Amino acid sequence: MRIAYFDCVAGASGDMLLGALIDAGASLAVLRENIATLQLSGCDLHVEQVMRGALAARRVTVVTPQPETERHVKDLVAVIDQAGLPEVVKERSRATLLRIAQAEAHIHQHPVEEIHLHELGGDDTLIDIVGVVSALESLEITKVFVSPLPLSLGFVHCMHGLIPLPAPATLALLE
Secondary structure: OOEEEEOOEOEOOHHHHHHHHHHOOOOHHHHHHHHHOOOOOOOEEEEEEEEEOOEEEEEEEEEOOOOOOOEEHHHHHHHHHHOOOOHHHHHHHHHHHHHHHHHHHHHHOOOHHHOEEOOOOOHHHHHHHHHHHHHHHHOOOOEEEEOOOOOOOEEEEEOOEEEEEOOHHHHHHHO
């Protein structure tokens, strides 16, 4: 069994996870190949070596030509279903989207099929999810462990207005 442990002292984003996994040896070529099958025009990964204090790290930025796009979960799943991805990457990517949809459905008291993602409905989210799943597969990771996440306090403006941090959907996912 091969495991990954994410020490999330500063939280975790898709870009951060992609950088860590590429640093751990995930194939950038496989990631780019899998992401290309999503057929998201003009999207790419920008990868560079950076220094954070005295430590070297890989920084990955998902490049998309348009700002976030709101979509229903079924529309995001359709992009994954139509992609030429390995079946295990499709399955795990769909499962990740479904888990997000379930958290949102719980918060908004709507059926999962009706869930409309605002901030997470864009191409960036699809690339983050498919990229991380592809990287884990590339490294043959069978189990992932995550440190406790730091939780922010305060408020954030989103499509639903001003909401407290951690956001309700984030709390539902952490549960």
